[in-house]
Amino acid sequence: MPHLPPPRAGRRVRSRGSTKEEGSAATEALVVVDPGAVSSRGRAAGQGESDRSTPSATLTHGDGLGATRGAVRRFRLTVVEGPARGVTWQSTGDRCSIGSHHRNDLILDDPTVSRFHCEILVDESNVRVRDLKSRNGTLLDGVAILEAFLRVGSLLRLGKTVIRFDLAAETNHLPLAEETRFGSLTGVSPVMRATFVMLARAAESDVTVLLEGETGTGKSQAAHSIHKKSTRGEGPFVIVDCGAIHGNLLESELFGHERGAFTGATERRVGAFEEASGGTLFLDEVGELPVDLQPKLLRALEAREVRRVGSNGYKPVDVRVIAATNRDLRTDVNSGRFRADLYFRLAVVTIGMPPLRRRPEDIPALAEEILASLRAPREAAEQLRTPEFFAQLRHGAWPGNVRELRNYVERCLILRTIEPTFEASGAAEEGFSVDPTAPYASERERAIADFERRYFKALLRLHDGKVARAAGAAGMDRAYLYRLLRRHGIEP
Numbered sequence: 022m023p024h025l026p027p028p029r030a031g032r033r034v035r036s037r038g039s040t041k042e043e044g045s046a047a048t049e050a051l052v053v054v055d056p057g058a059v060s061s062r063g064r065a066a067g068q069g070e071s072d073r074s075t076p077s078a079t080l081t082h083g084d085g086l087g088a089t090r091g092a093v094r095r096f097r098l099t100v101v102e103g104p105a106r107g108v109t110w111q112s113t114g115d116r117c118s119i120g121s122h123h124r125n126d127l128i129l130d131d132p133t134v135s136r137f138h139c140e141i142l143v144d145e146s147n148v149r150v151r152d153l154k155s156r157n158g159t160l161l162d163g164v165a166i167l168e169a170f171l172r173v174g175s176l177l178r179l180g181k182t183v184i185r186f187d188l189a190a191e192t193n194h195l196p197l198a199e200e201t202r203f204g205s206l207t208g209v210s211p212v213m214r215a216t217f218v219m220l221a222r223a224a225e226s227d228v229t230v231l232l233e234g235e236t237g238t239g240k241s242q243a244a245h246s247i248h249k250k251s252t253r254g255e256g257p258f259v260i261v262d263c264g265a266i267h268g269n270l271l272e273s274e275l276f277g278h279e280r281g282a283f284t285g286a287t288e289r290r291v292g293a294f295e296e297a298s299g300g301t302l303f304l305d306e307v308g309e310l311p312v313d314l315q316p317k318l319l320r321a322l323e324a325r326e327v328r329r330v331g332s333n334g335y336k337p338v339d340v341r342v343i344a345a346t347n348r349d350l351r352t353d354v355n356s357g358r359f360r361a362d363l364y365f366r367l368a369v370v371t372i373g374m375p376p377l378r379r380r381p382e383d384i385p386a387l388a389e390e391i392l393a394s395l396r397a398p399r400e401a402a403e404q405l406r407t408p409e410f411f412a413q414l415r416h417g418a419w420p421g422n423v424r425e426l427r428n429y430v431e432r433c434l435i436l437r438t439i440e441p442t443f444e445a446s447g448a449a450e451e452g453f454s455v456d457p458t459a460p461y462a463s464e465r466e467r468a469i470a471d472f473e474r475r476y477f478k479a480l481l482r483l484h485d486g487k488v489a490r491a492a493g494a495a496g497m498d499r500a501y502l503y504r505l506l507r508r509h510g511i512e513p
């Protein structure tokens with residue numbers, strides 16, 4: 022698998038490590054409503070989930086298209102209570118962000134609604150609502166939720182506003198790339214091919230892009246691939262890891278400094294913006310940018326000119342900016358940790374890199390590519406190319422996504438043995454394992470996915486692989502159980 026090449030003239034800095042409105046939600050609960058309830062009302066069966074969020078940007082899609090046909094059910098929202106009563110909204114894609122800010126899909130002019138209050142995401146198997154750390158919380162049928170499945174007729178309360186959710190009979194068709202590669206990224210799954218469409222469109226323009234996704238999902242690779250395919254591809258690609266550099270130094274890293282600007286500034290230094298001139302500046306972990314630096318970055322993005330620390334004058338720069346984050350910055354905007362104006366400057370286009378657990382069908386292709394890139398002796402690689410090995414890979418939880426997959430395959434290759442995957446080892450021994458370095462929302466997601474996989478495997482073992490019997494014993498619809506088994510790649 023190709024690694025990100027060392028950037029030309031660039032460098033990579035590795036990571037170190039209003040007043041309260043009415044209707045405040047006192048407690049929050051994670052409500053998981055059986056999505057089968059939606060299916061039984063005529064929804065198309067399928068697989069995939071989605072968790073990434075995006076504002077109403079020019080290029081959006083769901084990471085949970087799960088759509089072999091690239092289609093998701095259309096849905097409709099009706100405001101039934103509150104200042105916007107009577108307003109209706111119909112989806113044209115796979116999501117709807119709701120809030121009082123004008124960059125939402127459904128804009129609610131209600132002071133009790135947060136700027137980015139919540140988001141609704143649809144994929145082939147379910148529809149979910151996710152609260153974006155709103156001030157007054159999101160209540161689903163009277164219960165405060167962080168994330169929950171929606172049913173037809175569900176009522177969502179956001180402050181003083183109540184919205185009814187309905188599915189339409191029609192579907193929305195979302196574009197999928199025919200190619201199974203984009204630059205150095207590989208993906209055969211519909212969700213990855215949908216991502217490739219977004220990345221390709223971003224490469225055609227000079228627009229600022231915000232890449233969102235968990236660690237190891239390929240954000241850096243995506244940024245570099247966009248750069249290479251853009252008209253700036255021959256120019257420099259400069260990377261600054263905003264989470265790795267201390268505040269003061271970060272300012273100098275980004276904008277440069279004059280000699281004597283501060284203690285230790287013995288030489289004049291050109292910053293990343295100037296260094297990337299004619300090319301692309303990649304701001305990794307942009308959510309870590311200290312609050313006092315945010316206005317300076319905003320100014321640089323707006324005016325396309327920078328001022329070195331210790332200098333009086335501004336210098337124009339010709340740079341395309343791509344930023345990446347493993348957090349949902351909208352929640353940081355709500356909490357005041359990230360400036361809204363900077364967020365919008367960065368998120369002109371937002372693209373979500375889907376986690377590997379949402380696209381297990383990509384794993385064999387990725388593993389093949391990893392094996393080829395490791396240039397191992399043929400016989401050693403052949404030993405691993407077994408159906409058992411690939412089946413095990415598909416069942417892994419991969420909280421570290423493609424990076425973890427790569428490390429795992431490499432380890433197996435070196436040790437010439439098939440080691441237990443994360444799920445098979447840690448989770449089975451301890452019953453439950455968590456990664457406290459990962460964001461809470463993604464860890465919770467992973468825990469739920471882990472639980473489902475282990476539960477269904479144990480359930481099937483208990484019932485000798487008889488799905489109908491297992492479904493009956495578990496109190497589930499058989500078709501729904503089949504669908505979940507398919508989603509998790511579990512063979513009955």
Ligand SMILES: Nc1ncnc2c1ncn2[C@@H]1O[C@H](COP(=O)(O)OP(=O)(O)OP(=O)(O)O)[C@@H](O)[C@H]1O
Pocket residue numbers: 022023024025205206207208234235236237238239240241242243305347387423424427
């Ligand atoms: N779709 C993909 N196809 C091929 N390789 C991939 C893909 N996604 C990720 N990788 C590989 O996974 C590893 C991690 O990718 P990358 O560094 O781009 O992830 P990231 O999202 O930027 O991670 P972090 O947030 O931790 O910086 C790299 O070795 C990269 O080559």
